Amino acid sequence: MIAPRTASSYRRYRKPVVESSLDMKETVYSAPPLELSFRTMLSLDYLLRVDVRDIEPREFRGKKLKRDEQGRFCTTALKLNNNMIDSWSGFDEVVNKLISNPDDLNWVDLSFNALSSIDDVILKYPNIKILHLHGNEIEDLSDVDKLAKMPKLKSVSLHGNPIEQEKRYRTYMLTTLPQIRTLDLCTITKADRETAATMGAMFNVRVKQRKNRKWKSNAQSY
Template identity: 45%
Template sequence: MPWQKPIKRTEKGLLLTQSVRLNNNTLNDLAELTSIMTQLLDRPEDIYWIDLSFNDLPTIDPVLITYYNLHSLNLHGNSIHQLAEVDKLAVLPHLRSLTLHGNPIEEEKGYRNYVISTLPNLKSFDFQAPSA
């Protein structure tokens, strides 16, 4: 499509990008994520945005916290059941945008307040300002 900017590559063919879209699959774990990112990306440690929306992830996999520079994480439309899963993300100092709506945890009492209090640096949560 003409509006899409082509992704640049290194001489070795590795992708030069800070975003990864793995949305709309049937992923139920991220066991191979580190290996895949290392094989495809020039600097996986610089990933800024990961879209894992509309998969079947039951938890927030600890591999996600290895991406220290992560600013935006889309996890909406998965199968995350426990609010305590959000606690794992508290170690990401740059995380500013998070989506979790469409997961079973959304039905938990205090869902929004829990996430916002656990991750006070968010500027956007479920596509809204945290104070909304």
């Protein structure tokens, strides 16, 4: 049986970031989230090898999850944070195995793992409003483009990833995902959006200028 880790063992791992107040407002709690954090899981395959009835999630704020007739959990939120998961492989299978109504999934927390990318599999769940991926190893800023295909997404966290070191990280996030209300657990202000729009326009002008100079250089070489 997969049992929760003891309180003493938590000290060896990073503390989870508390959800922002806006996150809590965006998520309608018909049930507590499926709490599978702090399990030292190296991959999602681990959850596929065990019987769903043997999985005992931690209680969330003193509330215990109900199950359907197949033993799946009646919830719309999945928390897999603070593990050591390094691949999205098996994510779709895990969601369908553990969640009673997978299509209703609206909150996914995979923060503090070892993921190096944002996989297209997340697009199978268009009702996701909150996606926590902070504290991973995501390196390619263009991976964020995939999230633009999720119109209901309202809150995203990617701080603590290598992509945060990109100079245009915040501008890119806000221009690529104009629908979000919080970024990296902070509320997005009107001033944030105006600044991002200005910086984004300046960046596009510089890109166009570089292309023009390259075209002229190539033309002169003939």
